[in-house]
Amino acid sequence: MKDPKRYLVTAALPYANGLKHIGHLAGAYLPADIYVRYLKAAKKDVVFVCGSDEHGTAIPIQATKEGTTAKAIIDKYHPIIEQNFKDLGIAFDIYHRTSAPIHHETAQEFFTMLNSNGDLEIKESEQYYDEEAATFLADRYIKGTCPNCGYESAYGDQCEKCGKSLSPDELINPVSTLSGKVPVKKSTKHWYLPLDRHEAFLREWILKENGDNWRANVVGQCKSWIDGGLQPRAVTRDLDWGVKVPLPDAEGKVLYVWFDAPIGYISATKQWALDNDKDWKPYWQEKDTKLVHFIGKDNIVFHCIIFPVMLKLHGDILPDNVPANEFMNLEGDKMSTSRNWKLEMQDYIDDFINKENGGSQMADVLRYxxxxxxxxTKDSEFMWKGFQDANNSELVSIFGNFVNRTFVLMHKLxxxxxxxxxxGSMDELDTAVIDAVAQSKQKITVLLEEYKFRDALFEVINLARTGNQYMQKKEPWIVAKQTGEDGKPVAEAQQLIDNCLHICLQLTANLAILIHPFLPFTAKKLCHMMKVVDKMLEWENAGSMQLLKTGYSLRAPELLFRKIEDAEITYQVEKLKNAAISRETVTMDTNAATTEETAIKPVKQEIVFDDFAKIDLRVGTIVSAEKVEKADKLLKLQVDLGFETRTIVSGIAMHFSPEEITGKQVTVVVNLAPRKMRGIExxxxxxxxxxxxGKLHFINPETAINAGSGVS
Structure with missing residues (x-):
């Protein structure tokens, strides 16, 4: 699309059933944020929408695990995920909820229109039913052996081991996760979206109109689906959690989550429009709007085949592009919440984004x-050593080093x-750098427009590298030694110094603009150092060598990035491994969710009595508890140990409220070396x-005893 009048950018709605990891961040939210920040800097009319997907079986399943209600689960995780995004610089125009009344109304209206127009069809089918639980089983409530790889705990919709999409009928030896019993088939009525009616449209739209513009992985997956033969897809389910089907003969049925969730983009836009006194309709119904979906590859079919068919039938615009990313692995293995092999956004925030460890600069390091x-274009790998190298060798040694040297020399010389x-004193080196700035802007602009964010970031860092090389060749600190009798550089030398540092400062201002979509906190810190307002970050200013006025005083240099030490990386790697090992020590019987079976822990390396005798265990009484600011997992406890009251920070806030544990007696290791957590010792x-x-329980005495009593 050429010169769209407005943009509507969406990022996949994350399930509000638990904390999200950096694979989610890298897959959809960070690239979307980079693109939107660029568009806004370019003064485009753009709305960036996202929100929690709060329906589907993932929510009640998590509620069962935590012994609570589906409503409690979404109310717990929605604000945490929203804050995680804010802490990492993801700037949505609205972060909405599919539990909101406006979403239920929008989804029901969407369904009603398609049904009234004859775009849906009703089918009676045999579906799995749990006689003991007296309920039809959604795909996620059925487990069995994967027919593709033989994994014995595949779900009815997907095998988490090989990634293959499944239907419950494909599972070998299916069982209900509610009762552990073998389900039976029972007749039920549902509404279906007949995708087979739209095969010709999809072939034309995806393979011909967009085949050369979309990423190859997206087109390839769509082609595979279409070539495999499109089938009618159910849009309703027998569940008690979700958007109710608005028909009198559909009691006990809700809209299938894959149908209701993408409509969440529309309801979020409606809410944004209400909040900002805008009209939402042009963003979804006018052809001069460019709609872009940012997703992970597991959502390609929904956003490129199913939702476009829904939009077409509803009379809305179709996506201009769907730049889906592949998966990101972690330290040589696939990220997995069930195996605890993950790096959650919250964990990174807790460990790195605080005053002691560097604050918002560390958000930018992760973004970088x-x-x-x-x-x-293919699966990638997050390695803690790679993270350290990217920071120390590039952000610190190239980008930060250039800016710091420029400011230090500007103040000194x-x-x-x-x-x-x-x-009159300019030479080829000077003009080459000026040309490089203009060329970099052009390259980066094209790459951002083409959703090649990795390459665009490389060009920004390469421009900083060019600045370092230029300064090294000019050596203003050496030129400054050409002094007269007054001890100051002679006129000719001062002109060379002026030219070098003038160009370096203008280059720094350009770096602030060009890095802003990627590292927003760093860009704003540069603006602070240069004493300019954020308006300078507008994209039209990039390429100019007149961003800073001659004679303008600038602030003293501040380090943009800190070096990450080896000990920090070792700690993170060990933390990851230990968490995974800990998770393996407790398992749930996959054939009967009602039967809990704790795995036997491997016996640790043998110790002698003297080793154990070094540990001092005492009974303590929690006299007060409070949440640690900006750390959703941590509670700050005051524990009475009889001989003194101590401050202990414990990662139990996701399991206990401060009120319910005050007065509890606990077992405490009292001779452990002090450790600072979020600035608290x-x-x-x-x-x-x-x-x-996965729920935690206190190890405490059966009856109350004196605080400080020994445990042996």
Missing amino acids: YLTQIAPE CGGKVPPLHA SNGMILMAEDAN
């Missing part, structure tokens, strides 16, 4: 590394002000046990 290794540019550790569902 995830963009550098973005799985745009030019009185802290932007020096003039002496045209923790003096001890609470011992906990974890059940098969």
Whole structure:
């Protein structure tokens, strides 16, 4: 589409059933944010929508695991995920919820229109039914052996081991996860979207109109689906959680989550329009709007085949592009929540984004590394060592080093002000750098428009590299030694110094603009150092060598990035491995969700009595508890140990509220070396046990005893 009048950018709605990991961040949200920040800097009319997907079986399944309700689950995780995105610089125009009334109304209206127009069909079918639980089983409530790879715990919709999409009928030896019993087939009525009616449209639209513009992985997966033969797809389910089907003969049925969730983009746009006194309709119904969906590859079929058919039938615009990313692995293995092999956004925030460890600069470090290794064309790998190298060797040694040297020399050799540019003293090196700035803007603009964010980021860093090389060749610190009798550089030398630092400062201003879509916190810090307003970050300013006025005083240099030490990386790798090992020690019987079975822990390396005797275990009483600011997993406890009251920071906030544990007696390791967590010194550790569902339990005496009593 040429010169769209407006943009509507969406990022896949994350399930509000738990914390999200950096694979999710890299797959859909970070690339979408980079693109939107570029569009807004270019003064485009753009709305960036996202929100929690709060329906589907994933929610009640998690509620069962945590022993609570589906409503409690979404109310718990929605604000945490929203805050995680904010902490990492993801700037949605609205982060909505599919539990909102406006979404239910929008989804029901959508269904009603398609049904009234004859675009849906009703079918009676035999579906799995759990007689003991007296309910039809959604795909995720059925487990069995995968027919593709033989994995014995595949779900009815997908095998998590080989990734193959499945239907419950394909499973070998299916069982209900509710009762552990073998389900029976029972007749039920549902509404279907007949995709087979739209095969000709999809072939024309995807393979011919967009085949050369979309990513090869997206087109390839769509072609495979179409060539395999499109079938009617159910749009309703027998569930009690979700958007109710708005028909009198559909009691006990809800809209299937894959049908209702993408409509969440529309309802979110409606809510944004209400909040900002705007009209939502042009963003979904006018042809001069460019709609772009950012997703992971597991959502390609929904956003490129199913949702476009829905939009076409509803009279809405179709997506201009769907730049789906592949998967991101972690330290040599696929990320997996069930196996605890993951790096959650919350964990990264807790460990790195605080005053002690670097604050928002560390959000930008993660953004940088995830963009550098973005799985745009194939699966990629997050390695903690690679993360460290990207920071130390590029952000610190190239980008940060250039900016710091420029500011230090400007203060030392030019009185802290932007020096003039002496045209008569310019040489080929000077003009080459000026040309490089203009060329970089052109390259980066094209790459961003083509959704090649990894390559675009490389060009920004390469421009900083060019600045370092230029300064090294000019050596203004050496030129400054050409002094007169007054000890100051002679006029000719000062002109060379002025030219070098003037160009370096203008280049720095350009770097702030060009890096802003990728590293927004860094760009704003550069604006602070240059004493300019954020308006300078507008894209039209990039390429100019007149962004900073001659004679303008600039602030003292501040380090943009800190070096990441080896010990920090070792800690993260060990933390990952230990978490995975800990998860393996407790398992749930996959054939009967009601039967909990705790795996036997491998016996650790043998110790002697003297080793154990070094550990001092005491009974303590929690006298007060409070949440640690900006750390959703941490509680700050005051624990009475009889001989003193200590502060202990414990990662139990996701399992207990401060109110319910105040007064509890606990077992404490009292001679553990103090450790700072979120700037708070923790003096001890609470011992906990974890059940098969991942819930923590206190290890405490059966009856109350004196605080400080020994445990042996």
